[in-house]
Amino acid sequence: MGQPAFDWTLVRSFLAVIDAGSLIGAARRLGAQQPTLSRHVAEFEAQLGVPLFERTGRGLTPTAAALAIADAARQMKTGADALSRALEAQRHSTAGTVRISSSQVVATWLLPPVLAALREAEPGIVVELVASNQLSNLLEREADIAVRMVRPQQGAVITRKLADIAITAAAHASYLARAGTPNKPEDLLRHRLVGYDRDDTILRACARLGMAVTREHFVVRTDDMVVYGQLVAAGAGIGFVAAYTLRNWPGVHAVLPKLRIPALPCWLAVHREVHGSLVVRRAYDFLAAAIPRELERSV
Numbered sequence: 001m002g003q004p005a006f007d008w009t010l011v012r013s014f015l016a017v018i019d020a021g022s023l024i025g026a027a028r029r030l031g032a033q034q035p036t037l038s039r040h041v042a043e044f045e046a047q048l049g050v051p052l053f054e055r056t057g058r059g060l061t062p063t064a065a066a067l068a069i070a071d072a073a074r075q076m077k078t079g080a081d082a083l084s085r086a087l088e089a090q091r092h093s094t095a096g097t098v099r100i101s102s103s104q105v106v107a108t109w110l111l112p113p114v115l116a117a118l119r120e121a122e123p124g125i126v127v128e129l130v131a132s133n134q135l136s137n138l139l140e141r142e143a144d145i146a147v148r149m150v151r152p153q154q155g156a157v158i159t160r161k162l163a164d165i166a167i168t169a170a171a172h173a174s175y176l177a178r179a180g181t182p183n184k185p186e187d188l189l190r191h192r193l194v195g196y197d198r199d200d201t202i203l204r205a206c207a208r209l210g211m212a213v214t215r216e217h218f219v220v221r222t223d224d225m226v227v228y229g230q231l232v233a234a235g236a237g238i239g240f241v242a243a244y245t246l247r248n249w250p251g252v253h254a255v256l257p258k259l260r261i262p263a264l265p266c267w268l269a270v271h272r273e274v275h276g277s278l279v280v281r282r283a284y285d286f287l288a289a290a291i292p293r294e295l296e297r298s299v
Contacts, residue, residue: 013030023038048065050063051065096126099145100129101132102131104133105242146268159268182238184256203215
């Protein structure tokens with residue numbers, strides 16, 4: 001049989017009683033109730049299988065067994081105090097590493113100025129940016145904070161909606177000079193469209209808008225979102241992009257302003273446990289304020 005796993009609460013109460021010499025004195029030191037300490041001592045004695053105190057009229061006198069384990073118990077207290085101080089320092093530290101996950105488009109076009117500002121405001125925070133269209137699992141700590149276009153459903157994740165990201169049809173001036181500017185949604189069917197390859201998101205969105213767009217209307221196709229934007233910026237045709245990306249592409253203009261493309265919600269998510277870290281919380285709060293400002297600047 002292995003050694004019993006002692007409850008630190010019982011050990012702490014035992015030390016308080018042995019140092020104070022009475023339950024009343026120990027209760028005063030710990031700010032606890034006397035009956036609680038009495039129960040803790042009884043439970044500890046039951047675990048060890050030996051009496052630890054002799055009850056006398058003057059208080060409690062430690063037995064030989066109590067004196068034999070007192071030094072080891074004090075070492076436990078020293079270790080527990082050191083652990084508590086280390087955890088407290090970590091909770092209040094303003095220096096550390098924060099791992100942030102986002103889609104490729106967000107990581108490429110939205111977050112760089114935000115993270116640059118975060119580094120200026122919080123020089124002690126080291127940022128790791130995971131640019132992936134796969135949803136990093138916050139529960140498995142693949143990231144500390146995630147910027148997502150869908151709301152995480154896990155119960156242990158804290159979420160905050162930051163904004164609705166406008167989506168617009170857009171094309172480079174060079175393409176519009178050659179092919180003309182569409183005036184109404186149905187004009188898109190007569191234009192070269194940049195589309196996704198295996199992803200049917202654009203097709204489904206067009207169908208909801210009553211537009212009979214098929215895969216064959218896409219003269220250039222890619223499922224890489226960053227490459228997709230670059231194709232639009234190069235004049236390959238008309239594409240559908242987040243409005244905030246246009247400022248990065250000189251000569252690219254939004255078209256069909258009356259085309260009501262549903263916006264994408266932008267969510268900030270963090271695991272409930274790591275949110276207790278001061279470093280993660282400071283980064284989370286900074287992103288929560290800075291991302292909406294950056295999106296407004298892009299309008």
